[in-house]
Amino acid sequence: MKLKDIAFAKKRIVMAMRGALSAPVTTVSAAVLASSMMVAPALAQQTGGLSGKVTVQGDMDPTTVTVTASSPNMPKARSTKLNANGGFRLPSLIPGVYTVKVEAENGTSQTVQLEVLLDQTSSVDITLPAQTSDAEVITIVGTQLVRVGDSALSNSLGENAIKGLPIGQSYRDLLKIVPGVEYTETSVLGPSAGGSGRDNQYSFDGVDVSLPLFGNLASSPSTHDIANVSIDRGGAKAVGFNRSGGFAINTTSKSGTNEFQGSVEYRLQDSNFVADRDTTDDTAAESSTLDKSWIIGSFSGPLIEDELFFYGSYYRPEDKRVNKETAYGPTKDYSLVDNEYFAKLTWAPIADMLFNVSLRDSEEETKGDSVGAFAQDSTSTGGLVEEQIFTLDGSYYVGDATTVTFSYSTWDYETQGQPDNLIDVTPQLGASLDLGNLDQLGLFNVPTTNQDDPNYDLAGAQALIDRYGYTEDGQLKGGGDVGVGSTIGIQNFYRDMFEFNVDHEMQIGSSYHTLHFGFQWQESEEVLARRSNGWGSISYTGGLPPDTYTGDQPVYYQAIVEQMSFLGEDGESVPPISSSTETYNLEINDTIEHGDFIYNVGVLISEDILYGQGLRENSSNVSGYELAPGNKYKMYTVDWQDMIQPRLGVTWQFQPDSTVFANFASYNPSASSLARAASWARNSQATLNVYFDENGDYIGNDPRAGSSGKFFQEGIKPRRTDEFTIGMTKNLESGWMLRGHVRHREASHPWEDTWNYSREYDYDGPFGGVPDHIAAKGPYIPELEDYRAEVGGSSYVVAELDDAKNKYWEVSLEGEYFSDNWYINASYVWSHYYGNYDQDITSGVSDANRFIGSSLLADGIGRQLWDGKYGTLNGDRPHKVKLFGYYTTDWNANIGANFLFQSGDVWEAWDGTLYGYSSSTIRYAEPAGSRRESSHWQLDLNYRQDFALTDDINLEFAADIYNVFDNQTGYNYDPYVSNETFGQPRDLILPRRVQLSVNLTF
Helix, strand or coil: CHHHHHHCCCEEECCCCCCCCCCCCCCCCCCCCCCCEEEEEEECCEEEEEEEEEEEECCCCHHHEEEEECCCCCCCCHHHHCCCCCEEEEEEEEEEEEEEEEEEECCCCCEEEEEEEEEEEEEEEECCCCCCCCCCCCEEEECCCCCCCCCCCCEEHHHHHHHHHCCCCHHHHHHHHCCCCCCCCCCCCCCCCCCCCCCEEECCCCCECCCCCCCCCCCCCCCEEEEEEEEEECCCCCCCCCCCCEEEEEHHHHCCCCCCCEEEEEEEHHHHHHHCCCCCCCCHHCCCCCEEEEEEEEEEEEECCCCEEEEEEEEEEEEECCCEEECCCCCCCCCEEEEEEEEEEEECCCCEEEEEEEEEEEEEEEEEEEEEECCCCCHHHEEEEEEEEEEEEEEEEECEEEEEEEEEEEEHHHEEEECCCCCCCCCCCCCCCCCCCCHHEEEECCCCCCCCCCCCCHHHHHHHHHHEEEEECCCEEEECCEEEEEEEEEEEEEEEEEEEEEEEEECCCCCEEEEEEEEEEEEEEEEEEEECCCCEEEECCCCCCCCCCCCCCCCCCCEEHHHHHHHHCCCCCCCCCEEEEEEEEEEEEEEHHHHHHHEEEEEEEEEEEEEEEEEEECCCCCCCCEEEEEEEEEEEEEEEHHHHEEEEEEEEEEEEEEEEEEEEEEEEECCCCCCHHHHHHHHHHHHEEEECCCCCCCCEEEEECCCCCCEEEECCCCCEEEEEEEEEEEEEECCCCCEEEEEEEEEEEEEEEEEEEEHHHHCCCEEECCHHHHHHCCCCCCHHCCCCCHHHCCCEEECCCCCEEEEEEEEEEEEEECCCCCEEEEEEHHHHEECCCCCCCCCCCCCCCCCCCCCCCCCCCCCCCCCCCCCECCCCCEEEEEEEEEEECCCCCEEEEEEEEEEECCEEEEEEEHHHCCCCCCCEEECCCCECCCCCCEEEEEEEEEEEECCCCCCEEEEECCCCCCCCCCECCEEECCCCCCCCEEEEEECCEEEEEEEEEE
């Protein structure tokens, strides 16, 4: 028996899968032995595969035996012949339940049913008797979250698990039940799983939807279209172009079948279904008053029977909230509405070819999102997010040994944070302000009379208060805001990707080889534009000079205006900033089966090219560049030889139902913000202070403090994570499958922008100053001042931080049990994450899109790695317990549950005064992770009841209860020693909430 066929040995074989077949099913005969079903990583596309071994009784030649796999999801059945050893392989199958028929030339046959999951190859051993007495189908009970008994730590979820468990509607919710991944309710930052939350990789239908520059999950697709999910937590092969320093998740969408099917669902979470908040914080209280609803519809079927299928859906989530009145009176209600459309075609022109093409288009609009307590309703802001995902993939099964696959995809993610009210006013340098209509020129900050300076024009301030102030206790007050929101922020992201793969199987002596060759090209781009709504933000200075003003004439009004808002002499405004990264990946992998061993030998090599804007290459200059505004230039190249990522693994079957495995893998994470953060074009996004006299006439302008382009230290090595894993699998007679492993990760060579002379700081902080061995190295770029003399730029440089390193240890035990009606999954993970480079805590607000490689870390005294940064890092939760499953009743109902427990996260006190600064942000007063938040546990439940109205129409009612015991555990503790709220949680786990739904299927 081949080693790859043992992981599901001892699995229970049952009579039939309900409603799957009309043929009679009897007890398992001795003639058919469905000995095992294993799931191991397969092709890096939106499919899975089948493989196995057929033992032929009698004198039949195995090479004359045909294996045919059919499923409602596949337009055409796919067949192959056994090889001389009785083995077979059917790759590139759409995930779903398959009927596998083994048939000899004399008509002898046996049939097995089993499930194929995304990015996995399901294996089965079958014994073909000399003759078949009855039509018999053996159904192997599959599991919805598979634990892989291989050197890769991969998990797969089928459609039943997504529907049967209280997971939620969001793509992000799928991570709740993955062992070893922390539970988090952050809305932007990804969860930690042995690395930075910004180094995870997210894919939807194979399209990378991780946000360029920031690494976070950009979009929020719903689970309603998701048919299968696969997650790699570690031990990756050189298959699938996995460069994640955390985990990689991929999904595939539903597709049509030969039957017309449809559904219409309405889901509701009224604010009355949500428990009260355990806090007096207004923001938290408002979040629990949201009325949420979802409308979901889908329809699918054949366009050409047995050849061309279609699937289409509509998704409309809507959030509403009654906003509070401000000092100026009533405000518009908050609303968020998303209209999402999805269409997919699946085409099999011949049995050995399969193509998918799909388009997802969504538009999410937010209004009344933000309005200050002392602001007019007209100043409210909202946003617009438009997303398009296009995919085209195909596979060609060439003979019985070779498969060719390709995929092409585009992802457009266009965002606009904007005022709810836009005005048709174009600012011009030299133009005057219309003082009689300040509330129609932008956002006007109404002054106060709380000024002690005798030069301050109190009379002018009072006149503005009389006109624009709000009423309190019968008196007009200043200090509020009138007019419209000030800024229009456009931030668009684009990614194009092409992949090509060839997989080939062959026998060499007594070894069986599965060879994989893959190429991937990817281009990611950000287009950034910041413009002002009219004159932006306008304030009254009363004749006093603003802090940034360098002139002599008294200033009465100041406008803060984005430079991109002004038109030049040619009538054109400053163009948007375009930053891009081009990535090439090559992978080669060989999976070798020899006796009781499987060896995996592979390597992934990569090249990343960063492109900026604003320079041009000039070899005659010392810097190698010359100024060229608007010009795209090659900023930096991370060469192939610097990103060689080996993938090595071995699995040994030392008993029929047990294995041990070991793996080594290296990853060079691709997420980086430096294409924009170091670009010379950052100079063009400067914001201007524009000054006016008491009549509103133009005086002059000064640029506000901003950033500028940066050079790279020579010879720096790219970020890297090395990983070792050892483990064991065991299948018990009771039906439990167990897997345990120990994993170690070490991350090194992080890049960050820092002052060129940071190694030469002379200070003695609470942790000492610069270590002597680092100080001796001198500047990161000795010639920097020569470079700046030619093209300008910052005194900060992009450098490899000295002695930067993170480590992670993990000990995991996972168990899984299933029977006719039950499915149970349990896991316990102990872990420790420590080091001195915390990529996720680089500002006072971590749950946001923050630059990777250009943050406050290593910026100035107190923020260097030697300033207390070594310790336990964010995401370190030593104990994680997850227990989930569901029970299918005899009365056509499903009861699901999900329990989790995890240790609290870590934090430390911040105090800038210890370093001589008033700002305390990430200036540690004690070693990193000196304190720990409270642990958290919660239980989620769901109940689903089906009613058959007719043979073809079904009505389903469901109720989901999240956080049943209302454990609103605090997290995100305030680290600022100077704050009154120091040491108190700034956020709470969401309260108990109930969702109800009704779904009509036909």
